[in-house]
Amino acid sequence: MFSYNYQPIDPTTNTIRLLRLFQGRRYYNDELICGELFEAEIPHDRDDTYEALSYTWGDPTRTQTITINDQKVAVTTNLYDALLHLRDPEKDRILWVDALCINQQDTFERTHQVAKMSVIYQKAWAVVIWLGKTIRDIELLLEATKALDKMVRRRPRPLSNAEHLKAWIDEGRRFISDERAINPDFYEIRQRALKELLSRSWFRRVWVVQEAAYAKTAHIQCSWISVPTRVFCIMPHLLEIDMDARSQALLEVLPGPLRQSSWWNDTRDLGTVLQKFSSCESTDPRDQIFALLGLSSDCAKDGRIFLPNYQLNTLECIQQTVFFLVFREIPVSDLFTLPDWDLETFRQKLPSLRLCLLEWGISQNDNGVPLVRKLLQEGPRFENYQQVFSDELPLSYLIANGKPMEMIQIFLEHDGLDVREAKNGLSHAALFDRLDLIQMFLGREDADILYDIQDIKSALECAMQSQGCDAAEALFSAVRHRKGGLSQVYEGLLLYQAVNSENTRAITMLVQNGVHPDIPIPHDESTAMLAATNHERSEAQEELARMGVGINREGVSETPISSAAKDGKLESVTCLLGLGVKIPAAIVADCTYWWTNKGRRPETGVEMVELLAKPRIAPWLSS
DSSP: OOOOOOOOTTSSSSSEEEEEEOOOOTTTOOOOOEEEEEEEEOOOOSSSEEEEOOOOOOOSSSSSEEEETEEEEEEEHHHHHHHHHOOOOOEEEEOOOOHHSSSSTTTHHHHHTTTHHHHHHHSEEEEEEEOOOHHHHHHHHHHHHHHHHHHTTOOOOSSSSSHHHHHHHHHHHHHHHHHHHOOOTTHHHHHHHHHHHSSSSSTTBHHHHHHHHHHEEEEEEEEEEEEHEEEEEEEHHHTTTOOOHHHHHHHTSSSTHHHHSGGTOOOHHHHHHHHHHOOBOOTTTTTTHHHHHTTTSSSSTTTTOOOOOOTSOOOHHHHHHHHHHHSSSSOOSOSSSOOOOOHHHHHHHHHGHHHHHHHHHHHHHGGHHHHEEEEEEEESSSOOOHHHTTTTTTHHHHHHHHOOOHHHHHHHHHHOHHHHHHHHHHHHHHHHHOOHHHHHHTTTTTHHHHHHHHHHHHHHHHHHHSOOOOHHHHHHHHHHTTTTOHHHHHHHHHHHHHTTTTOOOHHHHHHTTTTOOOOTTTTTTTTHHHHHHHHHHHHHHOOOOOOOOOOOOOOSOOOHHHHHTTOOOHHHHHHHHHHHOOOTTTTHHHHHHHHHSSOOOOHHHHHHHHHTTGGGGGGEEOH
16 A cells, blocks of 8 residues: 655644645546645644645555556545545635655654644634545435525525524525425425435534534535535425434534524533544544534633643543543642543443442542542532432441441541441441541530430440441440440340340450350340340350359240240251250140140251250260
């Protein structure tokens, strides 16, 4: 394949290359297309120096040869066709054509020249939009479009943009109605032709958006027929064609009355532009972003300059864009961990990007702390947390999901700590055994105001239900030091809760902190060992025995082994036997009576009697 030997362009200047397309006979395809490239300064004001070509490259494997500066150069067939039909029969034509005027093989040049594209199209005296060759129906459509343009331009221009657009539409409807009266097939033929044109690749490619948007004047060209965009853009409305959102947004940025009344004049920040053209196509995925930077109102504002950089890979490009959209700045270090979203995921997140980034940052735990801090400390306040916190209070969600202390402190600094959050936070910290948070909450200067004794007791009871102990011990100490905190009844309740949740560490902590293991407990179960037996909490039974609880001691009316045997608690009986419990001689007879005369399952009674009567337990039988 032939390629051109480029000389580098000085990136510190306002220099670009232009193509002088030599004149050639129209309607003849036998002449070689020739031209020359030369360097020129971008004009300060719009003048007649050059036109800019807007087109799609087409299939890169299908090429034709042209001659540039006496060098053979391969170009795609679509560009070849465009140059062939753009040749003027009487004079040379000056054009800016990206495939020829930028050295596409030089990443550095490509980066600094692409950054100038918005200015290049803005300063061109006209933009030519090449849509390919015509067919008969398209020729009829374009001729009708030109006729409508002449009719409307003869009328005085209304003062307001809205009235201007209305004048075009009203005149267009009259024109189409008159033509249909003469030729009934007029409407259907033109409608079919316009649908075919709108399906061409130009309307799908992302780079053409910038090219169209910055054009002061533009023409649609198919073969040798050219029509102004000012009239072409309203034809879909006149011919009642349903447009997809991407194509409609593209027509709304082309020069003409439609642009003057569209979103283009209201909101052009990068986030809006990316959403408007999210379904466009490009060969290089990075161009899905880079091609839109030049037409975004906030990419070069207040010293913030966001430029294309082809030295970034696609992921880095997306991450930089996410950071810019949220913080209006370019990250200058690797301080912030950013999501590894692909392009499609990034597009899906765009409508609620800031909230999605907060959710992602929270999910990263310690690595997400710098990002979460920046999100909460800079920019507008988050008013709606429901999406991030699954309708929970933020503090409760963060604790329940094991988020680091530093992240929780960031939220507390941002939101403050109201009474409801304070009480829920303390209980959640207890439930998930977060000693660091318990110490933080109880160490606050306003802790005595936020938490009364009942709040701390409620949190302590939550701690008893967890399998941890550190938070429970801190809360137990806090209750002990509050007036009216501990009582024998309350200590019994705590021991019961620890037994019932089989929190062996909490059982040990309570006993080591002075709670007697045989203290009476609530719920009419007399002692902790009896409660553990009745609820078949074998680990609690073993821990209580290790702490010195008498396994043979009677409760209100019976020993743990008697209670377990009568109630069919096989697991508890097995555990007690393993702990060396003494078995009263009458227990087998009692079991037989209970399990045959009280309407219970006799097979369980048989199993219980067999368990109690095994020879291995004979040494402990008493008279």
